[in-house]
Amino acid sequence: MPELRKDPVSGRWVIISTERAKRPEDFQLPEEKKGSKDSCPFCEGHEDKTPPEVFCFRKSGTKADSPGWSVRVVPNKFPALTREGALSRRGSGIYDLMNGVGAHEVVIETPDHRKNMTDFSPKKMGQVISAYRGRIIDLKKDPRLKYILIFRNYGREAGTSLAHPHSQLVATPITPKRVKEELIGAKDYYLRKERCVFCDIIRQETESKERLIMGNKNFLAFAPFAARFPFESWIIPKRHSPDFETIKESEKDDLASILQATLKKISRALGNPPYNYILHTGPNRLNIPGYWQTLDFDYHWHIEIMPRVVRIAGFEWGSGFYINPMPPEEAAKFLRKLTV
Amino acid sequence: MPELRKDPVSGRWVIISTERAKRPEDFQLPEEKKGSKDSCPFCEGHEDKTPPEVFCFRKSGTKADSPGWSVRVVPNKFPALTREGALSRRGSGIYDLMNGVGAHEVVIETPDHRKNMTDFSPKKMGQVISAYRGRIIDLKKDPRLKYILIFRNYGREAGTSLAHPHSQLVATPITPKRVKEELIGAKDYYLRKERCVFCDIIRQETESKERLIMGNKNFLAFAPFAARFPFESWIIPKRHSPDFETIKESEKDDLASILQATLKKISRALGNPPYNYILHTGPNRLNIPGYWQTLDFDYHWHIEIMPRVVRIAGFEWGSGFYINPMPPEEAAKFLRKLTV
Numbered sequence: 001m002p003e004l005r006k007d008p009v010s011g012r013w014v015i016i017s018t019e020r021a022k023r024p025e026d027f028q029l030p031e032e033k034k035g036s037k038d039s040c041p042f043c044e045g046h047e048d049k050t051p052p053e054v055f056c057f058r059k060s061g062t063k064a065d066s067p068g069w070s071v072r073v074v075p076n077k078f079p080a081l082t083r084e085g086a087l088s089r090r091g092s093g094i095y096d097l098m099n100g101v102g103a104h105e106v107v108i109e110t111p112d113h114r115k116n117m118t119d120f121s122p123k124k125m126g127q128v129i130s131a132y133r134g135r136i137i138d139l140k141k142d143p144r145l146k147y148i149l150i151f152r153n154y155g156r157e158a159g160t161s162l163a164h165p166h167s168q169l170v171a172t173p174i175t176p177k178r179v180k181e182e183l184i185g186a187k188d189y190y191l192r193k194e195r196c197v198f199c200d201i202i203r204q205e206t207e208s209k210e211r212l213i214m215g216n217k218n219f220l221a222f223a224p225f226a227a228r229f230p231f232e233s234w235i236i237p238k239r240h241s242p243d244f245e246t247i248k249e250s251e252k253d254d255l256a257s258i259l260q261a262t263l264k265k266i267s268r269a270l271g272n273p274p275y276n277y278i279l280h281t282g283p284n285r286l287n288i289p290g291y292w293q294t295l296d297f298d299y300h301w302h303i304e305i306m307p308r309v310v311r312i313a314g315f316e317w318g319s320g321f322y323i324n325p326m327p328p329e330e331a332a333k334f335l336r337k338l339t340v
Numbered sequence: 341m342p343e344l345r346k347d348p349v350s351g352r353w354v355i356i357s358t359e360r361a362k363r364p365e366d367f368q369l370p371e372e373k374k375g376s377k378d379s380c381p382f383c384e385g386h387e388d389k390t391p392p393e394v395f396c397f398r399k400s401g402t403k404a405d406s407p408g409w410s411v412r413v414v415p416n417k418f419p420a421l422t423r424e425g426a427l428s429r430r431g432s433g434i435y436d437l438m439n440g441v442g443a444h445e446v447v448i449e450t451p452d453h454r455k456n457m458t459d460f461s462p463k464k465m466g467q468v469i470s471a472y473r474g475r476i477i478d479l480k481k482d483p484r485l486k487y488i489l490i491f492r493n494y495g496r497e498a499g500t501s502l503a504h505p506h507s508q509l510v511a512t513p514i515t516p517k518r519v520k521e522e523l524i525g526a527k528d529y530y531l532r533k534e535r536c537v538f539c540d541i542i543r544q545e546t547e548s549k550e551r552l553i554m555g556n557k558n559f560l561a562f563a564p565f566a567a568r569f570p571f572e573s574w575i576i577p578k579r580h581s582p583d584f585e586t587i588k589e590s591e592k593d594d595l596a597s598i599l600q601a602t603l604k605k606i607s608r609a610l611g612n613p614p615y616n617y618i619l620h621t622g623p624n625r626l627n628i629p630g631y632w633q634t635l636d637f638d639y640h641w642h643i644e645i646m647p648r649v650v651r652i653a654g655f656e657w658g659s660g661f662y663i664n665p666m667p668p669e670e671a672a673k674f675l676r677k678l679t680v
Contacts, residue, residue, distance in 0.1 A: 003667075005565055005566040006566055007564070007565070007566040008525075008529070008537055008540075008541065008565070008566075009522050009525040009526055009529070009537050009538070010518070010521045010522050010525050011521070011525055012521075012566065012568075012660065012661075012662075013566070013661055014566040014567065014568055014661070014662045014663075014664055015661070015662065015663045015664065016566075016567075016664050016667050016668070017663065017664070017665045017667075080663045092565075093544045093548070094537070094540050094541065094544055095544075095565045095566075147659075149655065149659050151653075151655055151657075153653045156651075157651070158651075158653060159651040159652065159653025160653075168655065170655055170659075172659075172661065176659030176660055176661040177659070177660035177661060178350070178657075178659050178660030178661075179659060179660075181350045181351070181352075181660075182349050182350050185348075185349040185350050185351055186349055189348070189349070197348055197349055197434070198349070200348075200434050201348065201434065204433045204434055204435075208433070224347070225345055225347070225348070225432075225435045226345040226346055226347040226348075226352065226353070226354040226356075226435075227354065227356075228352075228354055276653060276657055278657060278659075306657060311496075311497070311498075311499040312499065312652065313491075313493045313498060313499025313500075313616060315489065315491055315508065315510055315618075317491075317518075317616055317618060317646060319487075319489050319510075319512075319516030319517070319518050319519060319618075320352065320516055320517035320518030320519075320521075321352075321353055321354070321355070321512065321516040321517060321518075322352075322354045322355065323354075323355045323357065323420045324354055324355065324356050324357070325357045327343075327356050327357075328356070
């Protein structure tokens with residue numbers, strides 16, 4: 001069983017996969033491989049190469065784990081965390097650890113190996129978002145899981161090992177450090193001002209316009225004031241809600257369209273760069289609350305898109321401090337002007 | 341002048357280099373280039389290609405900024421932060437920012453373009469450490485600078501753009517987030533137990549031995565309990581001290597030898613991998629204290645070596661949570677056995 005270990009100084013948790021103790025030779029940065037349809041476990045017809053599906057959009061009349069699907073969610077075959085067992089928190093001298101209980105799933109976004117998210121139809125984009133929503137709702141029923149993180153790695157430099165379009169989901173028994181910082185920051189702001197900091201950001205960005213990328217009825221895309229990376233872009237719902245899964249059917253289409261359009265603009269601007277995007281949403285309210293436990297008023301879900309066009313080096317690792325050579329105002333101006 | 345901007349939610353500071361507003365085409369991940377001696381600004385005889393040196397070990401009788409040196413420290417030609425000007429903290433709506441005052445220097449470790457740190461002589465390693473120490477002592481005299489971070493990027497995947505052996509130094513007018521977390525964590529531990537958490541770690545690792553890599557009279561090399569990366573290794577002085585620059589002449593040789601031996605072991609184990617190392621030391625005590633301001637008793641300087649053999653992807657960026665497929669006990673066992 002994987003182990004969760006806590007750094008006794010910083011409080012940072014780490015997942016140690018004790019099950020596959022590897023030899024040093026196994027650690028080489030992988031080379032780019034586009035992969036072929038024949039060997040890809042995510043392609044249609046290869047449903048037996050993945051664990052059984054836990055969520056699916058498929059043609060009526062087709063059977064689970066067989067062809068005929070358009071979006072398919074399956075547990076990761078080599079999960080970082082597993083759903084079996086008790087948390088079993090314990091100490092080891094001055095150290096704290098617990099069992100690696102959680103979930104690690106793959107959202108296979110299309111049966112088509114070669115498709116890019118930027119080429120998905122609006123219907124397909126909507127299904128991907130519905131799959132995210134469906135899995136969060138299901139996993140939040142498990143009180144052992146404190147947080148459900150959805151993210152997408154695109155391109156080798158962004159950490160993808162399989163080229164077939166997919167997102168990932170990791171559900172953890174602790175609230176991850178970076179999320180906790182955001183929750184605490186938002187709560188502190190709320191306690192001081194009785195306003196949601198994200199709603200204030202939306203207000204200021206809408207008025208000043210200098211960092212706006214685009215907007216539609218329900219969403220805004222903008223370059224954040226303290227962008228860490230060139231062309232970093234955030235997508236945020238205009239309606240206040242801490243939890244992504246509260247998204248309404250009418251809002252879903254707007255999110256699908258602004259997410260895709262923003263990715264298209266970034267792809268056009270930077271020549272199809274590697275990127276990560278992550279969904280930051282409220283933690284699971286079923287479990288024991290901590291100080292960072294969000295209130296309904298103080299947190300606001302959003303998506304952070306991070307193009308990977310500069311390398312993260314010792315300075316960033318050592319300090320948590322970023323050097324961004326591209327002012328977000330310049331990046332937003334450029335992205336705003338691009339038509340897609 | 342570069343700008344320092346604060347994320348209003350997480351409190352994370354970012355350096356925005358407003359001076360060189362680039363075009364999107366400029367952002368492409370650089371290809372590996374070993375570089376040639378002819379064009380390298382760090383090679384002997386090219387002293388005019390860098391700003392004037394601020395620290396140097398050189399043959400007596402030779403002039404500043406001319407050949408005859410063995411270690412040379414110069415300001416970065418394209419600094420992320422500059423030493424001129426006032427901090428000028430200010431607001432912009434809900435956002436906070438200040439001028440990018442600080443220092444950004446390069447420690448050129450050898451005139452020899454092709455040498456590796458693992459091949460340095462003991463004397464040379466000692467000079468590199470003395471250069472780190474000398475620069476920290478000098479920069480701590482500037483009360484605008486809250487923190488001085490020294491780090492080394494080795495290999496393209498670890499963020500190096502120039503192959504010539506060098507380390508870097510960034511001095512910042514705020515205490516960086518990740519350092520602050522460590523300072524606060526160590527202080528909280530001290531306030532609870534009246535013991536330094538790092539001294540406790542040293543005690544436990546020395547007794548259990550399962551994560552020890554090697555040790556000498558004054559230093560210990562070990563794999564941390566909650567290692568984020570395969571073969572992550574920390575080097576820590578046995579003598580409690582918050583500040584690196586308090587290192588004694590007799591301890592310096594021991595540090596040089598254990599740092600080099602650990603790097604050699606990692607290089608042997610992983611086939612000369614890219615890595616970053618960072619020096620975590622106490623903040624500058626000259627400036628206005630914050631809660632994270634260290635006491636003499638609660639913080640303990642150390643070096644963190646992070647081989648870059650797995651890619652950091654969306655999960656890590658979105659959560660600050662790491663998946664490490666190599667248990668530190670296994671890594672330490674392997675490194676312990678290697679003779680170098």
